[in-house]
Amino acid sequence: MTRRQATENAAQERVDAAVVDAYERRVAGQAATAEDDALEAEIAAAELSAYVSLHQRVADLPQGDVALGVRSVVLTAAALGAxxxxxxxxxxxxxxxxxxxxxxxxxxxxxxxxxxxxxxxxxxxxxxxxxxAHEDSAVAMAEPPTVQAAPEAAKPAAQAVAVEVPAPAAAAPAVGAAPAPEPPAAVAAPDLPVAAAPPSAPMARPMRTIEAQAASLGPSPADAPTGHAAQREELAKREVAADAEQKTSAAKAKAEVAAADESLQAATASNNRDNAMKKANVANLDQAKLDVANERAGYRATAGGAQAAPENAPAAPQVAAEPQQPKDNAETRNAGTRNQVAGKAAADAVERWRQSVEDAQTPEERVVALKQLVVAAQNAGDDKIAKAAQQALKAAQAQVVARKRAQSLQETPPSQRAKSAPSQGSGELKAQKAKE
Amino acid sequence: MLSWLLMVLGDEPISDETLFSRYQNGDARAMTTLYDRHARPLRAFAQQRGAARPDDIVQDAFLRVVRNGASFQGQAKFRTWLYTIARNLCVDASRRDRFRSGPSLDAPTGSEDNRTLGDRIANDSIGTDASRNLADRQFQSAFDAAMAQLPDEQREVFALRELSGLSFAEIAEATACNENTVKSRMRYALKQLREALSDFL
Known part of the structure; x- marks a missing residue:
């Protein structure tokens, strides 16, 4: 079936439906409508009458009864189902x-x-x-026409017009202030020309309605404020409230900014104090270093004076100053730096004193060097060198004693040597015999 | 009970849907009312629809209503639902009757008065049907013959509208057709019946 045929069938169905509707109305005994008259103009009126006659004959036909057995079966099943x-x-x-x-x-x-x-x-x-919160014009736009919006204001206004202006219809027809026999009609009259305004001017109706309503108030509008005036007052109150709220919020924002500035300044001051303390610490450290250097120079000078006699021991002042170094540094340096410096100094002292022991010409110099070496080795924590130096020190001391005894024996006469002999120890005698 | 008395004593009939809702709530008398209201029109529809045994259609239709009563939610009219069931049963019965060898009691006997075999057996056994005069019987025969000449769709619409009293909207819902289509079928059925029964109008 093409689209054209379908369209034609649909149109024909609509015509058939209209005929059947007319037939139904006739069967129901309803009055013929204009549509029925038009249909009767198209189709023969006798056709509809024949349809109605057919309906009556069919309705008069007796309908056959259903068998009783069917009824009993159905109702029994219905009882069970119920x-x-x-x-x-x-x-x-x-x-x-x-x-x-x-x-x-x-x-x-x-x-x-x-x-x-x-x-x-x-x-x-x-x-x-x-x-x-919209503008005044928006309020005027949203406001329904006069009578619905301000019924309380419209009635006294219209009455005032009716009393004070008996017949000004010809004088002011445009604004609609003409009195009317009934107050609502007088107020609603301005809407009539406005209602015919083109839809392209949506502001015309409400604004003109407001003007007409203001004009209908008559010469004493203060006695009966209109809905517009009340809304303007309400709008003004809302604007004042909004301004106050805005000012409050601005003050709060300023206070917040001020608090933030204060906290920033406090943080900056704290930072500056920290920096100053750091600088002071650095200065103290430098000063402590200088003090240490001065003290070290003083020790060196003191040790140099004390050791000036033995010319072969040039490093003696340094060695004498070295044990004092950890004590001087303990106040200003930390433990790591101090230990490191002390360890290095002790190792250097051990090396120097060992060289001094090797370079010693006399037993006395050797004893002195060995004593310093023992101390330096103990400070450096080198036990092996300390023990070896101690043994060498004992041997050197014994050698020194034997040498002094031999010298004294050489200087003493033999008679004095025999008297004094029993007073001498057996060890000394043995050493003397061994030497002889 | 009070509502039942009001229904019985009142003039305004209770709707089919209300009655069936009462039956769903366990009131068997509501189904009796429904059966008495719809059994005869339903039989006439089944007979005009070509069913060989319209009583069987009525019985099967109501039994299905009773059996499937819980599934009826009231979204459609009860009458539309009942006639939809009966229509489907008629379609099934017509398919089965194609292979039937024995004569039907509801089939025309071919005599002058066009009485069915069942009518003849009943009249012969009980006596004459005094209530039906000859003119009515002749019109009945002519009407049955004219209905038999109608196409199935037109005959169905005419029977549902004129014999069963369904509205066109209900017929459209039961036959799954457009309402304008139903009305168009109705007009053609009326036109053909008027031409076939012009002697009686």
């Missing part, structure tokens, strides 16, 4: 029954409708304050 339905209903819990009742289309539709109405009302309530 018992089953009742038992099923009793078996169901009240919750299930309530849910099944609620989930029917009717209650569901009612619930959805009620919720939609509630949502619409709540949304409208939320939008009301926002709409009130």
């Amino acid at each position: 018992q089953e339905h009742a038992a099923r209903l009793h078996a169901q819990s009240p919750l299930v029954r309530a849910l099944s009742w609620i989930m029917r289309p009717g209650p569901l539709l009612a619930a959805v409708t009620a919720s939609a109405v509630l949502v619409a009302v709540s949304v409208r309530h939320e939008d009301a304050p926002i709409a009130g």
